Amino acid sequence: MSSAKIITINGGSSSIKFAAFCAGSEPKREFTGLIERIGTPGTSFSITDSSGKQTEKRDLQAADHKAAAEHLADWLVQRIGQTSIAGIGHRVVHGGVHLVDHQIVTDELMAELKRTQPLDLAHLPREIALIETIGRRMNGVPQVACFDTAFHRDMPTVAKMLPIPRSYYDAGVRKLGFHGLSYSYLMSELQRLAPREAEGRVILAHLGSGASMAAVRNGKPMDTTMAFTPTAGLVMGTRPGDLDPGLLVYLMRAEKLSPEKMDEFISDRCGLLGVSATSSDMRDLITKRDADSRAAEAVDLFCYQARKWIGALAAAMSGVDALIFSGGIGERSPEVRAGICDGLEFLGLNLDLRANSNATPIISSPNSRIKVRVIPTDEEIMIARIVGRIINSH
DSSP states (O other): OTTOEEEEEEEOSSEEEEEEEEOSSSOEEEEEEEEESTTSTTOEEEEEETTSOEEEEEEOOOSSHHHHHHHHHHHHHHHTOGGGEEEEEEEESOOTTTOOSOEEOOHHHHHHHHHHGGGOTTTHHHHHHHHHHHHHHTTTSOEEEEETTGGGTTSOHHHHOOSSOHHHHHTTOSOOOOOHHHHHHHHHHHHHHOHHHHTSEEEEEEESSSEEEEEEETTEEEEESOOSSTTSSSOOSSOOOSOOHHHHHHHHHHTTOOHHHHHHHHHHSSHHHHHHSSOSOHHHHHHHTTTOHHHHHHHHHHHHHHHHHHHHHHHHTTSOSEEEEEHHHHHHOHHHHHHHHTTOGGGTOOBOHHHHHTTOSBOBOTTOSSEEEEOOOOHHHHHHHHHHHHHHHO
């Protein structure tokens, strides 16, 4: 199986990220690819090799994720050859209440994903279309669904329970948590970099257009900010995070919103976009904040809510020893990292402002009791590892 390849696929709202790895005990990346601006003018297809050099870029006609997936499947067959592909791994954000373990794609799994679609209309329809299209065009190649919820499945019962009638919990309605592939990678990297830290009390902050945090103690998940859906917890690009449920009832009545319209409101119109009234992109808001008070307030709210959640997760673990920033904002926005950490000195957290500005791997000062790190996440290598393990076991 040394010449066999593992393909990873990660579908976003208007993009598909993919990568090819040489299969082995530790998969080795050969190239990464990106199809972006799907469904809009200027759709492009690009390939970057393992050294970071772009080797191919061209325009593409792709009205939706299905069309983009057909192009991708044809390209993979021509570039690699179907018989050389050992397996294909898909990031699946939401597996519902029953699918909480990474597993081979079967007809039964696809039927369950389709039943789960109403829980995550922002992600699941596209992910299902990708799996089905790739499966048709590359019939016979095993596909593996890698669930973001799997990381959190062993959280303590008290952390998973929602304060609603018991019958719902018995039916599987509980805090599921997300960003699990990212968290799995971050913990594996922390174990490699600082094994003693990895066995302590760790808060992982995956901050991007979707944002969440997770508390991990002794290598085990203890709690997380997202809940039954990826709309809970922190302020996000277009999602609100935690809201007063009574407010949603009020808005449905006052605006005469159907459940579908309310889902669209929560998924697409809130968060940084809603507060700023201009952009869901943190980079835009930081650029505008000196001249636009709404942009400044959106940035401040994001940092304030994140800081509160660090306090809550520290309480859940009776303290915190390490804080890890990751994700697009967490890795590339020193302003946001500083804004979140400002005021956490009472926990023993002291930021090194110069290190933070330079995004060095460790951004806490030498006298900080809490170690603060920036670790770039890599969901693709995590998917490749999972696929290799599952394919070998079969």
